[in-house]
Amino acid sequence: MGYLNRLQERILEGIIDLSKIYDRPVKSDEVASYLGIHPGSVRNAISALKVLGLIESRxxxxxxxTPTEKALIVFTKRDYLSAALMTLGGRPSRISTTITLCLTGRSLTMELRNLWKRLYWRRGRRIIVKLGRYVVDGLVLESDRVGRRVVVFVKRVVRVRKPITCEKGVSVRNLxxxxxxxxxxxxxLVRSGRVDGYASLYYLLKLISSGLxxxxxxxxxxxxxxxxxxxLNFLKIGYCRF
Incomplete structure (x- = not known):
């Protein structure tokens, strides 16, 4: 699958968002109004997305x-680089810009070329990758000896939002x-201007169901x-199910 330009990426994300909000197929005029883009530009981009098999019409x-299963998430080459850096924990000089990620259904395939640093990702190891506005959490299924091709079984895909901060004394109910x-x-949890603890929505609901x-x-x-x-960086962007 080829790379999308910035406009096509925005329109695809808009279709995905509106489909979740309305729970029905969305029209091109609705996408144009939602993104503030000329309707003609939206229709031209939709034609390209249909050819790539990322959306289907009714x-x-x-x-x-409506977006297809293939269009779960699509990112630009620039986003691929930042995603790989978040995963590897390295600097831009350690890897080349020849990076490809494709997320379809429950499978994330990472292709990294011209690596300066050898990577050893064992089968079953957990990987958390930031892709644009989303975070992908999964387990390694396959990896070659130098980690240039990694296939990940995706457990969760979350569109992260800025976390809520609270202070001492707030009840779990109100939070x-x-x-x-x-x-x-x-x-x-913030104390004296410093982050001192964290909790996920899933974790708090689990405690309540256990009798808290x-x-x-x-x-x-x-x-x-x-x-x-x-x-800690993942906590600051809003992903905290560890």
Missing amino acids: RGPYGGY LALMTGRSVECAL DPDTPVEHVFKPIPRSERL
Whole structure:
């Protein structure tokens, strides 16, 4: 699959977003209004996306465009580089810009060429990759000896949002109401201007289902901040299901 230009990428993301909001096929005029783009430009980009098999159309009064399974996430070459750097924890000089990632369904394939540093990704190792606005969390299925081609089984794909910060004394009940209202998965506990703990929406709901009193102060249930700088970076962008 070839690379998309910036306009095609924006329009594809707009179709994906509107399809989730309306739960139906969306029309080109709706996409144009949502993104603030001329309708003619939207129709031209949609034609290219249909050829690539990323969207499909439906005729009739209730017709429109819907993303295909192949179009779960598509990113530009620039995003590929940042994604690989987040995964490898290296500097731009350590790898070349010849990087390809393709995420379809439950499989993420990473192709890295001209590596300066050898990588050893064992089967079953967990990998968390930031791809644009999304975070992919999965396990390595296949990897060659130098890590230039890695296939990952995708467990979760999350569109991250800025985490909520709270202070000591806030109840779990109030924090859950705030997180669900803003569709945020991550909350950070701040003390004296410093991040001192974190919790995910999934973790808090699990505690409630286990019998935790919803009026318990959050500082009694928050997890300590991980020592790994890489994991801390994921917390700051809003992904915290560790």
